[in-house]
Amino acid sequence: DGGITQSPKYLFRKEGQNVTLSCEQNLNHDAMYWYRQDPGQGLRLIYYSQIVNDFQKGDIAEGYSVSREKKESFPLTVTSAQKNPTAFYLCATTIDGGPSYNEQFFGPGTRLTVL
């Protein structure tokens, strides 16, 4: 919301196919994040990036990959190695990765269903 675009809102894929989820932001924020949410659960961190060309694994990075070639974009690829990819995926940003807390802004999310 408010400058973070995730598309599409709903995505369907066949089992065994890689799929890339888009996250674009025009907030000029440095840090970007990917979270996964399963039904009735909280959010779990997949990957995050504090600056361009750098990213770090979160708590559940296995089966996922990311890139950060541009400040505005942080695409997430769900690979065939991810055993349970069906979930709600949320992208977030913060102003920077400095020592002071910065509010995280979330996108509208992409609901991925693997058939």
Next chain:
Amino acid sequence: DAKTTQPTSMDCAEGRAANLPCNHSTISGNEYVYWYRQIHSQGPQYIIHGLKNNETNEMASLIITEDRKSSTLILPHATLRDTAVYYCIVRALLSGGGADGLTFGKGTHLIIQP
């Protein structure tokens, strides 16, 4: 990061104050308390955060006990649009800085009744 404990669900009448408790008995001295909420099928939204003093903004008030082991989020005049899952999060500041993401539990499902 310290863990938090929240009730699974709560009801509140429209127009009344909604008080959402959170226990964080193992919180460290440099950990802040943050509150986010998530309306169904949307991304979470930041509400408020604090360290040890009570805080208020246009959305809510945050009351932190003196020993910092618990806190309460107060929505002063709840409306139907406040129905959401509310997450209480404590977060450590990394040495040397760095924003490594937030740890969300299951939160409290607040239902505002008409």
